[in-house]
Amino acid sequence: MTVTTxxxxxxxxxxxxxxxxxxxxxxxxxxTETFAPPAAPRLPLALRRLRSPLGIYTTPLVLLxxxxxxxxxxxxxxxxxxxxxEVTKAAVHLWQVGAPSTLGEDLRVSLTRALVGLVIxxxxxxxxxxxxxxSRFGExxxxxxxxxxxxxxxxxxLPLMIIWFGIGEMSKVLLIAxxxxxxxxxxxxxxxxxxxxxxVEMAAAAGAGRWRLIRRVLLPxxxxxxxxxxxxxLAYSVxxxxxxEQINASSGLGFMVTQAQTYQRIDEMFLGLAIYAILGLSxxxxxxxxxxxxxxxxxxxxxxx
Amino acid sequence: MTALAVAxxxxxxxxxxxxxxxxxxxxxxxxxxxxxxLDLELRRSEFVILLGQSGCGKSTLLRLLGGLDVPDGGEVSxxxxxxxxxxxPRLLPWQRVWRxxxxxxxxxxxxxxxxxxxxxVGLRDHAVAWPKTLSGGAAQRVARARALxxxxxxxxxxxxxxxxxxxxxxxxxxxxxxxRARHDATMLLVTHDVDEAIALGDRILVMRDGCIASSHDVxxxxxxxxxxxxxxxxRAALLHELGIGAIGSxxxxxxxxxxx
Numbered sequence: 001m002t003v004t005t006x007x008x009x010x011x012x013x014x015x016x017x018x019x020x021x022x023x024x025x026x027x028x029x030x031x032t033e034t035f036a037p038p039a040a041p042r043l044p045l046a047l048r049r050l051r052s053p054l055g056i057y058t059t060p061l062v063l064l065x066x067x068x069x070x071x072x073x074x075x076x077x078x079x080x081x082x083x084x085x086e087v088t089k090a091a092v093h094l095w096q097v098g099a100p101s102t103l104g105e106d107l108r109v110s111l112t113r114a115l116v117g118l119v120i121x122x123x124x125x126x127x128x129x130x131x132x133x134x135s136r137f138g139e140x141x142x143x144x145x146x147x148x149x150x151x152x153x154x155x156x157x158l159p160l161m162i163i164w165f166g167i168g169e170m171s172k173v174l175l176i177a178x179x180x181x182x183x184x185x186x187x188x189x190x191x192x193x194x195x196x197x198x199x200v201e202m203a204a205a206a207g208a209g210r211w212r213l214i215r216r217v218l219l220p221x222x223x224x225x226x227x228x229x230x231x232x233x234l235a236y237s238v239x240x241x242x243x244x245e246q247i248n249a250s251s252g253l254g255f256m257v258t259q260a261q262t263y264q265r266i267d268e269m270f271l272g273l274a275i276y277a278i279l280g281l282s283x284x285x286x287x288x289x290x291x292x293x294x295x296x297x298x299x300x301x302x303x304x305x
Numbered sequence: 306m307t308a309l310a311v312a313x314x315x316x317x318x319x320x321x322x323x324x325x326x327x328x329x330x331x332x333x334x335x336x337x338x339x340x341x342x343l344d345l346e347l348r349r350s351e352f353v354i355l356l357g358q359s360g361c362g363k364s365t366l367l368r369l370l371g372g373l374d375v376p377d378g379g380e381v382s383x384x385x386x387x388x389x390x391x392x393x394p395r396l397l398p399w400q401r402v403w404r405x406x407x408x409x410x411x412x413x414x415x416x417x418x419x420x421x422x423x424x425x426v427g428l429r430d431h432a433v434a435w436p437k438t439l440s441g442g443a444a445q446r447v448a449r450a451r452a453l454x455x456x457x458x459x460x461x462x463x464x465x466x467x468x469x470x471x472x473x474x475x476x477x478x479x480x481x482x483x484x485r486a487r488h489d490a491t492m493l494l495v496t497h498d499v500d501e502a503i504a505l506g507d508r509i510l511v512m513r514d515g516c517i518a519s520s521h522d523v524x525x526x527x528x529x530x531x532x533x534x535x536x537x538x539x540r541a542a543l544l545h546e547l548g549i550g551a552i553g554s555x556x557x558x559x560x561x562x563x564x565x
Binding site: 198199201202203204205206207208212216217220221223295296297298299 | 371372373388389391393395397398399400404408409410435436437451452455
């Protein structure tokens with residue numbers, strides 16, 4: 001009874017003047033919030049699909065479409081930016097009659113370099129980080145040099161690499177390995193050291209030996225960190241690839257881009273960038289997949305729907 | 306045994322009958338002496354409760370008995386097969402329940418063994434669940450299963466029920482009693498809850514100033530542990546020793562009274 005009266009008064013007060021409503025804030029008002037399953041989905045299924053039909057690829061594809069439209073309408077000059085269709089044509093052309101090497105050949109060479117460098121770097125970084133994470137001695141042995149490598153931009157090492165190891169594969173692969181190894185080391189080391197001390201204690205009290213402690217407690221506990229490191233490593237290996245191949249290479253993606261620059265082929269330049277972008281995106285997807293498979297145990301926030 | 310007897314290191318119990326022997330145990334943290342020449346002897350398959358005010362060194366003693374800490378003096382001798390149950394379940398979040406249970410054992414078929422122990426604590430159906438899906442009580446029962454799987458001769462429990470609600474705690478008491486009936490292990494449970502101590506223990510030790518101050522035998526049946534004159538007598542004695550016997554004698558309370 002009193003409640004309804006108050007509502008009426010408040011509604012009138014709010015209508016006539018907002019200040020009157022706030023000063024006469026009645027005690028019988030309780031600001032409530034109700035939780036119940038929604039009667040119907042907020043958006044129909046078709047609309048929800050439409051909101052993000054291709055997952056994370058939606059935004060890049062929308063941008064691509066806008067780019068094509070801008071090019072077709074003449075808003076983007078052909079001498080400054082090739083349209084997606086032009087880039088695709090260039091890709092097909094290079095794939096079939098590329099000179100001196102086909103696009104497929106360039107891709108194979110580049111991916112091999114990146115992969116070999118990544119495997120070498122991540123392996124050395126991973127083993128060193130495990131050793132350093134487990135023992136103070138290892139920490140003192142490795143942390144200094146890695147911090148130095150982390151501070152010096154690894155791309156600045158290229159001239160040195162070329163003098164030491166020549167212009168062949170060695171200098172390129174090593175540069176990529178350094179770029180990939182450092183983030184793996186830093187994140188895996190931090191991951192091992194951040195494993196809950198109480199769990200380590202529990203395992204020791206339960207009678208687990210050193211090997212089991214490493215395999216069942218420390219390494220799985222460090223896995224989220226290690227995957228962050230892997231994500232950086234993948235990005236840095238592509239970065240290293242770009243820089244290493246644009247100097248003194250005779251095949252590979254970087255070489256292709258350099259060639260395109262020499263001959264003013266704007267479409268081939270864009271093709272090179274597009275391939276780098278696709279490589280980066282797929283690398284990220286690989287890590288995401290690994291996270292989904294390996295970290296199912298983690299009670300983590302998955303983002304609002 | 307008298308109802309009130311200070312534990313003697315050179316007790317009459319024969320070696321074969323003694324599971325834990327502690328003599329002159331010393332542990333310091335910086336300037337503070339937490340354990341000051343502590344003596345303790347636990348008999349085989351005895352259920353002993355360690356009672357004391359917070360900060361009196363109960364947990365330090367338990368960690369030393371569990372081999373997680375090294376003494377500054379004295380001697381500790383404990384069974385090699387022993388298990389420690391902590392206040393929190395301490396499950397590995399990245400291992401399924403049954404793998405958590407077998408973290409400490411070497412066996413050809415660990416899964417089968419884990420299922421057996423999980424059955425005992427009523428969690429066989431949760432063997433392949435992730436720890437994040439368990440309730441507080443269920444997680445604590447997994448921790449109990451993990452402690453039992455190695456068939457320990459000594460089980461050390463560090464306030465294992467402190468974080469549980471009252472009803473779950475009573476259920477856990479029943480579980481501990483049932484497990485104790487089946488397993489032949491010496492159990493040492495640390496608590497600051499006098500009623501819990503009387504409900505569970507064969508013997509109650511009161512710890513004070515880094516030593517075992519007294520030992521009380523609880524020779525009561527299940528019913529008598531909850532009501533009756535004997536229970537009240539033990540309870541009053543324990544409360545008195547903990548310094549909260551008569552309400553007025555507690556320092557904090559008497560101060561308040563004077564102010565009134």
